[in-house]
Amino acid sequence: MFRLLSKKMRRWRPSSSDNQTQAKQNGSPKYLSQNLEGNLQILREALGQSSDVIIRDMKINSNSKADAAVIYIDGLVDRNLVNHDILQPLMFNLQVIKDNVKERHSSLIDYIKSSVLTVGQISDTKDIDTVISGVLLGNTAVLAEGVTQALLIDTKGWETRNIEEPSNEVSIRGPKDSFTETLRTNTALLRRRIRDPRLTFQSLQIGERSKTDVAVAYIKGITPDNLISEINQRLERIDTDAILDIGYIEQFIEDSPLSLFPTVGITQRPDVVAAKILEGRAAILVDGSPMALTMPFLFMEGFQNQEDYYARPFFSSSIRWLRLLGFILSIYLPGTFVSLTAFHPELFPTQLLVSVAAAREGIPFPVAVEALLMLSLFEILREAGLRMPRSLGPAVSIVGALVIGQAAVSAGLVGAPMVIVVATTAIASFLVVPYADAGALLRFIMTVVAGFLGLFGMVIIQLEILSNMAALRSLGVPYLSPVSPLNLCGLKDTFLRAPLWAMDSRPEFLDSPDKRRQSPGQMPRVPQTKPNKREGQ
Amino acid sequence: MFLEKGRISNFQLSVLIIGFVLGSSVIISPGGEGAGHDAWIACALGLMEGLLIAWIFTALTKLFKDKTLIEINSLVYGKILGNGISLLFIGYLFHLSALVLTNYGQFFKLQIYPATPKTLSLLLLMLVCASTVNRGIEVLARCSLILVPIIILVVFTDTLLLIPHIDLNNLMPVLDAPIGKLLLASHGAASFPFAETVAFLMVLAFVDKPEKGPAAVSRGLLIAGFILIMAVARNVAVLGQMAEITNYPTYLVAQVIDIGDILTRLHVLVAISLITMGFIKISVLFYGTVLGLAQVFNLRSYRPIILPVGILMVILALTNVGNTQEMFDFVNKGYPIYAIPFQIGIPLITLVVAKLRRLPQKGELDA
């Protein structure tokens, strides 16, 4: 029976032959010819006759035929740049160009490239594919009659979102800028924070059709080299149609595709990325996505928040513990409540038991079903709240509160203690953002298992999950570091947040070649000054 | 050594040993039968005997670094005899593992979940251990690093909460039990659980600094021993003479906890958190069994045999004993004698023979 199933599955899998190579074999020329019109024709066809492809021909030599053309895609280019710095120099200085070309015996293209166009980035190519992809990226191509080279000028200037406050990771004390969808802006945000010349961005293009720019950011000398080469290897292995979002990259290169927990960190904030790079990690930025990946990512990082470092240590440490507590609550509370109610009522203090028992009189469902019902309802509400058009937001929250809170209890569908349990769980689950999804799944699993086997089942499943987590590695670093394997230095930043002046070296488990972060012994002390002569009297 | 590529640190080894020794001893108190309220003294004496036995088998591993007992046996006795002895040892590990499962199964069926069939609870416990063994010794060590401190915390909290109920008079008079019975009980405590650390002969090969291995073992044994002695003494101090009568003193003691009517009836919580120690002990023994089998039969990897061995283990655990009394009889009377050849015999004789044959010779160290 299984063989039949797997054979059928095999038939559905598409053949891995490359679609692209077939297109290339259609016999289109690879290089530009000297005939401008011919070139333009090829380019027009290749670019698909779209209305946003602008081909602007000009006359440089005053003949009847056009002898130069500028190709760009409207919407991708900065029109001012094209008009003032490309078209204007070309069209206003016709005579000068002509004379100079004749005088200096240099080719038209070379002269234009070196002395006419007042633009920053410019390159030339003979290859048609390069021209096409260049234009699609937002460059402007300049072609001329009789010349087999084309110039590609970087004129990227599309509409982009302003740098706004991060929507998902709010900060009170810290900076309030977040990444946008443009790679250049993001790299700039990082550069502004790390002005070290050794901050390196390695660029790749991934995605057959999307040709998305992907940049790997790291500090040479701090990030271990084998980390970078491993990341590069994984990125180069990706062979897909398009990278639409950084999530695609995450799913292709992560260490734990089948595990509940992420082994790659995602963040929206440049200060977070900068801090992580400075500790010895590497970051991946993708054009088109306002998020960045950081690798390696360990379990304990989910409990770290950038706010912890901007506030003072005692408060931050307490908040860390609160987060840990919230995380534990959000996973175990419904399951524990279910197992106590159904299997171990003796664990309730007697008065509480009486109240819970009273609440459960007349409820038609077993407590496990009731819990799962409430949890599902909560997840539905949460998802609906996310996707709902903004205008309906308030309505949903009112309806949600009314329906679930009041009416269900009055109707006798669920008990009041259950509502409290689920509400607490729900709120606690937002304390630790990276694990909100994993936590939701875990919560469900725990509740189901609790319904079947009570606390024993929960412990068994917990052991299994622990075992799973202990086996995970993120880019070679064990997932549960620094708790296990034990790394006392690393513990400074997990359950506590040691004061900044105590964190002298980078985390050991990241294996950075340059461990020293700051000079030791910088705890602020009251300076010993000579007593003021006037005070004693 | 391609069967196991992982390496564990000495610290992890110590913690693993603590978890292992605490294993089923938190359910079945060591040194119980016959010593009466001197059970804690029996436990202490047993600890000393256990340390001695540990000294013997760690001497063996010091001689043959990076080698598990199977390989050592092959070197010392030659392939055929060595494999025969190894199979006996593996049988002991397997049986012990099933015994631990039996202990837990009986306890659970009796006290926590009377209506759930033992098969299910044992099967689930075995499956978790199996999946951890599947992932290798490193993962097991990492898990224990998290679990053991939690359990130590639980045991200490347990003790703290019982302070109002402790009556030191219950421990007196000291050395009341007849010496003969005391010594027997202490040997019982040695064979269960302290000398069971002989199972680590299969694990010590993977420590990253083999020279410090014996110290780590002693450290783990001492810490676990102190915790057990404290627990046994506390049980007697709180329960008085009921401690001898009852089958599961730690469980009964947990029932006595009563602080402000909120922290009461915590016995179930205590019992269930103690499963985690059983998890560690069974996983170590399980690991030793499958690794040993793989080495004896020259398999490429021990992974495929994990499940079959596990299922056999559960079957053995279910059919082992007819009732709790048989189990306790065996633990108290039969096991201390049955275990001697494995805990003391094999390591000691192998050590002696190895020394006589002046092994290891230089070439054999890198097999």
Add this chain to the structure above:
Amino acid sequence: MKREKRIKIYVAILLTIMPGFLSGCWDSHELNTLSIVSGLGWDIDQDTGEVTLTYQSIIPSEIESSSSSNEGGGQKGGNPLRAIQLDQDTGASPYEVLSRYAQHASRIPFYEHTQVYIFGKDGVQRGIYPFLDTQARNPVSRPNALMVVSAEKTASDILGVQDGMENIQAFGMAAEIKLSATFSKFPAVTVLQFQNRLLSKTTAPIAPMVGIFEQTGREGKKTQKIRVVGTAVFKGDRMIGELNERESSGLLWAINEIKIGFVTIPEANLEIVKAKSKIVPELQGDQVKITIEIDQESNLVQYNGHQGITADLVQELEKGQAKEIESQVRAAVEKSFDLEADVFGFGDAVHRKYKKEWKELKPRWDDIYPCIEVVIKAKTHINEIGEINQALIKD
């Protein structure tokens, strides 16, 4: 192929475990199928040995506090007098009765919250061994539950009394017993303590006795209340006698269970602050001598005389206190000699100190016991004398 085989194995395992989950959870009991038993009363018929069990269980819906029942209509409010219900059952042995109840009641009894075990006076004189064995052997309820003997004829009499202030009568009774132990009047004995006394072959188990008092309230309305009235003394599993209030106090003094309370002497009333006692055994040849050393600190809370408080007066009061304590303890000792029951644990004390000799003495303990020479030494110290240092009415 290899991957398919693995999939096959996983599915096979899954299919094996699943029925375990699907067939229902054996140990899961919905809360509304449980009846929470707060107190158990055991009556054993003198002649036939038949066991009658009285359950007092809690009805949760009647306990509802006023706040939540507002929308459901006023009827749902908690009625304290109906918060518990009593059921009775009879059988030949304790376990039979326990399981019988489970067969024909609508709910499964849940004993983990039981706080009180009451024994009817008749049954107790016949011997409660069947009960004790059932309790120790079966993990039914906690060792912290209190053992109580009913001063009325049966246990069900006590369990039926509705006190009015407490919703759940058994809990109220347990609280009262614990309070009387705190106030050093009568001992509170848990099942564990009872078992330990039983196991020690020389010490006699004890348990507080509870009786019904009638009280005339307003408009002549008679209400019944539960009071702790004495200490029952057992030999083995049978009750052989009781200690009255004074003797019970003496007992508590001797076994170091005095917590707070009062010592009343003709001249004054003193509040106990701290008290410690030690039983010191001495073996003189064949004669056992026990010295009970009591150390006490107290505050003067009421002075009956008209003198000013001087150091001499304080000393006198201390002496008076010591005498009173000693006489209480003496009363307890005499009664225990009468009953030939070692309620103090003198045997165990001798055992602890004289390991070797004990082996010889133990079998003869019953004979030796009444001949023990008991010396009681009480030392008291008055800490505070209060706010005034002169009498209000001077001589």
